[in-house]
Amino acid sequence: MSTTTQHPGAHAGAAEATPHGPHLGFGGVIASEWIKFRTVRSTVWTLAITLVVMVGLSLLVAFGITSAMDSSHAHPADTGIPGSEIVTLGYYFAQMTIAVLGVLTITGEYSTGMIRSTLAAVPRRLPALWAKALVLAASTAVVSAVGVGLAYLVTRPMLSSHGMAVDFGDRTTQRVLIGCVLYLVAIALLGFAIGAVLRHSAASIATVLGVTLLLPILVLVIGNWVSWVRDLGPYMPTTAGERIMSTSTAVQAGSSGAGAGSSSGPTPLAPWTGLGLLAGYVVAVLTLAAVMLRRRDA
Amino acid sequence: MIDVHGLTKRYGSKTAVDDVTFTVHPGKVTGFLGPNGAGKSTTMRVIVGLDRPTHGSVTVNGRPYAQHRSPLREVGILLDAKAVHTGRSAYNHLRAMAATHHIRASRVDEVIEMTGLQSVAKKRVGGFSLGMGQRLGIASALLGDPKTLILDEPVNGLDPEGVLWVRNLVRYLASEGRTVFLSSHLMSEMAVTADHLIVVGRGKLIADAPVSQVLAQASGTTVRVRSPQATQLVELLQGPGVTVSSTEPGLMEITGSTAVLIGEAAARAQLVLHELTPVVSSLEDAYMALTKDEVEYHSTTSGIHPDHAGAHAVTPASSEPDGVDR
Numbered sequence A: 001m002s003t004t005t006q007h008p009g010a011h012a013g014a015a016e017a018t019p020h021g022p023h024l025g026f027g028g029v030i031a032s033e034w035i036k037f038r039t040v041r042s043t044v045w046t047l048a049i050t051l052v053v054m055v056g057l058s059l060l061v062a063f064g065i066t067s068a069m070d071s072s073h074a075h076p077a078d079t080g081i082p083g084s085e086i087v088t089l090g091y092y093f094a095q096m097t098i099a100v101l102g103v104l105t106i107t108g109e110y111s112t113g114m115i116r117s118t119l120a121a122v123p124r125r126l127p128a129l130w131a132k133a134l135v136l137a138a139s140t141a142v143v144s145a146v147g148v149g150l151a152y153l154v155t156r157p158m159l160s161s162h163g164m165a166v167d168f169g170d171r172t173t174q175r176v177l178i179g180c181v182l183y184l185v186a187i188a189l190l191g192f193a194i195g196a197v198l199r200h201s202a203a204s205i206a207t208v209l210g211v212t213l214l215l216p217i218l219v220l221v222i223g224n225w226v227s228w229v230r231d232l233g234p235y236m237p238t239t240a241g242e243r244i245m246s247t248s249t250a251v252q253a254g255s256s257g258a259g260a261g262s263s264s265g266p267t268p269l270a271p272w273t274g275l276g277l278l279a280g281y282v283v284a285v286l287t288l289a290a291v292m293l294r295r296r297d298a
Numbered sequence B: 001m002i003d004v005h006g007l008t009k010r011y012g013s014k015t016a017v018d019d020v021t022f023t024v025h026p027g028k029v030t031g032f033l034g035p036n037g038a039g040k041s042t043t044m045r046v047i048v049g050l051d052r053p054t055h056g057s058v059t060v061n062g063r064p065y066a067q068h069r070s071p072l073r074e075v076g077i078l079l080d081a082k083a084v085h086t087g088r089s090a091y092n093h094l095r096a097m098a099a100t101h102h103i104r105a106s107r108v109d110e111v112i113e114m115t116g117l118q119s120v121a122k123k124r125v126g127g128f129s130l131g132m133g134q135r136l137g138i139a140s141a142l143l144g145d146p147k148t149l150i151l152d153e154p155v156n157g158l159d160p161e162g163v164l165w166v167r168n169l170v171r172y173l174a175s176e177g178r179t180v181f182l183s184s185h186l187m188s189e190m191a192v193t194a195d196h197l198i199v200v201g202r203g204k205l206i207a208d209a210p211v212s213q214v215l216a217q218a219s220g221t222t223v224r225v226r227s228p229q230a231t232q233l234v235e236l237l238q239g240p241g242v243t244v245s246s247t248e249p250g251l252m253e254i255t256g257s258t259a260v261l262i263g264e265a266a267a268r269a270q271l272v273l274h275e276l277t278p279v280v281s282s283l284e285d286a287y288m289a290l291t292k293d294e295v296e297y298h299s300t301t302s303g304i305h306p307d308h309a310g311a312h313a314v315t316p317a318s319s320e321p322d323g324v325d326r
Helices: A009-015 A026-038 A041-072 A083-088 A091-112 A114-121 A126-160 A171-198 A201-223 A227-235 A237-245 A271-295 B040-047 B090-100 B105-114 B130-142 B160-175 B187-193 B211-218 B230-237 B259-268 B283-291 B316-323
Strands: B002-011 B014-024 B029-033 B055-060 B075-078 B148-152 B179-184 B196-201 B204-210 B222-226 B243-248 B251-255 B275-279
Touching (some): A026 A126, A026 B090, A041 A083, A041 A091, A083 A126, A091 A201, A114 A126, A114 B090, A171 A201, A201 A237, A227 A237, B014 B055, B014 B196, B029 B040, B040 B055, B075 B130, B090 B105, B130 B160, B148 B160, B187 B211, B196 B283, B230 B243, B230 B251, B230 B259, B259 B275
Parallel strands (some): B029 B179
Antiparallel strands (some): B196 B204, B222 B275
């Protein structure tokens, strides 16, 4: 039957399939997802706000701390906050916009019906999911790295004049800077995975913000009365993940004053263990999303 | 070539498609006809793997859709005009779709030109009219220059010029040897576009035959009789296959008989006839007759039967554009 098929005259020559002709391939699916990712406004907006928040917050805190040091003639060590923490602390607000971006990357397709076009073009479905996750993760990594870089640049004059310059040779500093990028990538993928499971923008955004921001606070409050809930604290997704950016060591937990727990609180996880646990949660939800994508009607 | 075999699709307790089997052949336009809710869209979604069949199997060009190396080059799909992200421009949408199959950018420009979208291609789809959305959907379906086209209600929302354009396009594509499968709930549109009809109602297959045959089998002749002695006449005419309905005293619509038989019967019994008119049943009537038991959402406002609703109220002449085929 295919032998009787002729191509319309308008494009007859070109339509003859070239040897490695136009086939569906993972590279093509990634290219497609990249086009989709950058051609909607929500991407541009959320990433722009992420950058503004990361740079702005660092600038504000650096200014506040150095001003305070000027007026009290304090030593850098007295502040208890190293430069690396100042250039990364925008993560706390950036995780909200990044989580929303992760959600919208997938729920935007469900709310508009685009998902049917996507899955018709990639009927095996999973390559589309992985390609989306890849594009999202890479973009988030680049933008958060740029955010940290810009925050470093704008705070550098203030910090170095007060002996708080970021020392890139320091192992802990390296971990905090890289950790900030990895943490935000994990949060983006968490939002994406939750969005893929729930398929609804508002429900997914509420859920991911609840998990990242509300859950640690809830556990803390309830933990005041219920001891086993308090012991769960360190294992909450963001509480665990944030450890990668901590500069106080685990043994000294509670003495830093920056932490929320009382001195009798549970021991925080080691930095990489914490990030690993967050990654584990992300993988678990992503796996659920993949299974459901395969099973459900689009 | 599309092969649907024993397809059943249930959503919860609701059966959308009930054990349907048919084949769509290349080289002609096959119309998929049925009232709203008959299971047309569901069947089409199952064909391209968006919905999973509860029972049965579906193959396109010899294998399940998902198992093709280049699905978009095998099958072009217009499922509904809204399967597009509203925040993206038509051009970027087509480019993203093309990228999955490494379809070159010049082909995107070609389909934009073919569908007449040049002036709006860079605009966001959210602002598109229904007609422009349909054109974008058709552009998307043509992107892979596919052997098989599946178009769900392609003329929905198009202006007359657009309807004509779709009709010519699908006939041209079929003449090239492609398989063209398009759904509609409009019999009149199908009659001038399709070569073959597959009719469904409430998820069940009602007819699968050439257009002319479907029409012949569906259209029983109706005769309008006006007589002051209607009651006696009805008694005379009663027999198997004859149905009489009346909308006002002395006026009857008789099906299952002919004007000749009725006239002769009346003459033998010496009954007075004021009118004896064979009513040429239109395509819409034929379609209504086919699906009247299968319509899911009956309108009950008027209380009259579907086969009395439209064309019978007007003169036979006014339904002539559809009646040409007979």
